[in-house]
Amino acid sequence: MTTILGIETSCDETAAAVVADGQTIRSNIVASQVDIHAQYGGIFPEIASRAHIERIYPVVDQALKQAEITLDSVDAIAVTRGPGLPGSLVVGVNTAKGLALGRGLPLLAINHLEGHVYSLWLAGPEFRFVAGESAPGEEWVPIEFPVVVLIVSGGHTELILMTGHGEYRRLGGTLDDAAGEAFDKVGRLLGLPYPGGPSIQKAAENGDAAAFDFPRAWLRSNQGEQNYNFSFSGLKTAVLRTLQRLYPDYRPDADLPPDLPVADLAASFQAAVVEVLVGKTVRAAREFDAKEIFIAGGVSANTALRATMIAQAGVPVRVPPLHLCTDNAAMIAAAGHFRYLAGQRDSLDFDVLPTWPLA
Numbered sequence: 001m002t003t004i005l006g007i008e009t010s011c012d013e014t015a016a017a018v019v020a021d022g023q024t025i026r027s028n029i030v031a032s033q034v035d036i037h038a039q040y041g042g043i044f045p046e047i048a049s050r051a052h053i054e055r056i057y058p059v060v061d062q063a064l065k066q067a068e069i070t071l072d073s074v075d076a077i078a079v080t081r082g083p084g085l086p087g088s089l090v091v092g093v094n095t096a097k098g099l100a101l102g103r104g105l106p107l108l109a110i111n112h113l114e115g116h117v118y119s120l121w122l123a124g125p126e127f128r129f130v131a132g133e134s135a136p137g138e139e140w141v142p143i144e145f146p147v148v149v150l151i152v153s154g155g156h157t158e159l160i161l162m163t164g165h166g167e168y169r170r171l172g173g174t175l176d177d178a179a180g181e182a183f184d185k186v187g188r189l190l191g192l193p194y195p196g197g198p199s200i201q202k203a204a205e206n207g208d209a210a211a212f213d214f215p216r217a218w219l220r221s222n223q224g225e226q227n228y229n230f231s232f233s234g235l236k237t238a239v240l241r242t243l244q245r246l247y248p249d250y251r252p253d254a255d256l257p258p259d260l261p262v263a264d265l266a267a268s269f270q271a272a273v274v275e276v277l278v279g280k281t282v283r284a285a286r287e288f289d290a291k292e293i294f295i296a297g298g299v300s301a302n303t304a305l306r307a308t309m310i311a312q313a314g315v316p317v318r319v320p321p322l323h324l325c326t327d328n329a330a331m332i333a334a335a336g337h338f339r340y341l342a343g344q345r346d347s348l349d350f351d352v353l354p355t356w357p358l359a
């Protein structure tokens with residue numbers, strides 16, 4: 001039995017969690033800064049760093065208290081080393097180093113993307129879906145490799161083949177904007193509140209996904225074959241051009257025309273993103289004989305993405321519970337559990353890695 005304290009400060013959530021055996025969440029505290037950054041319509045790195053400094057110790061304390069333990073019963077501290085904002089990462093890493101040094105505890109440096117992958121180990125049996133089955137499973141089905149993982153967040157869009165614990169092959173990723181970033185930027189074009197993802201999903205509920213024919217970036221090679229990369233900036237531009245065509249006076253961040261077809265635009269944009277994300281993930285699962293498909297990261301909360309993936313996968317699909325889609329420290333602790341079992345121990349002199357590919 002392991003008890004891992006996880007710490008995550010890579011972006012705009014200050015988070016700490018206690019996880020037992022890589023699977024049972026004893027506590028999961030997230031102090032979100034979304035309200036602070038909403039006024040800027042995006043994340044302001046220096047403000048994020050300062051907010052982490054103010055919050056990290058209370059958040060760690062609360063995680064231990066809620067788990068009803070002290071550091072004495074912690075086996076190791078797992079902390080996000082990267083990728084992320086340097087000034088944010090350094091707060092979590094220095095806190096983890098201080099605690100590890102003070103208590104003589106092992107320290108584990110974790111890749112944030114690996115954390116998102118391990119959010120699926122924290123998802124109960126009700127988060128494993130098989131198309132055509134009316135209800136999700138009731139019993140935990142052990143995870144078998146290989147698995148194709150789609151990580152989609154505000155900062156990342158990565159398609160990964162996972163062949164074992166800690167074994168990854170990167171199949172592709174975004175060439176420009178991350179999927180969540182596209183949601184956020186288009187949300188802004190449509191005058192919806194930040195973050196754009198949940199706002200667009202909500203607006204799209206009453207919209208017609210076929211109302212606008214936005215482009216799908218399948219990114220074929222000269223031989224006509226698709227690759228596993230993504231591109232969303234052309235789609236964002238297509239939405240902007242459509243708005244400018246409909247309303248010659250349109251300007252982002254200005255007063256929007258009252259008759260703007262927000263629901264149809266949101267639904268059509270969302271459909272274009274989902275179609276490409278699902279199409280490429282499912283193709284990868286076939287090509288590599290994946291046993292299952294995982295989706296993770298903030299955008300994996302999207303209901304259209306989940307439903308379409310489950311319907312088209314051809315293999316079971318696991319999704320994280322909503323509170324584990326966005327950044328949290330429980331997923332870092334879960335990844336830390338498997339790294340701890342594999343014998344990883346990091347010395348106190350490692351530095352943060354703002355860019356750190358998973359594979």
Ligand code: KG4
Pocket residue numbers: 011152153154155156179180181183184195196197198201297298299300301302303325326327
């Ligand atoms: O994983 P996350 O919390 O932070 C990063 O590591 O980036 O992801 C945040 C992103 C934002 O871009 C947000 O708009 C998007 O996830 N998001 C969604 C939904 N909920 C959050 N995108 C689409 N549909 C949603 N329901």
Ligand code: ZN
Pocket residue numbers: 112116153297298326327
């Ligand atoms: Zn993330």
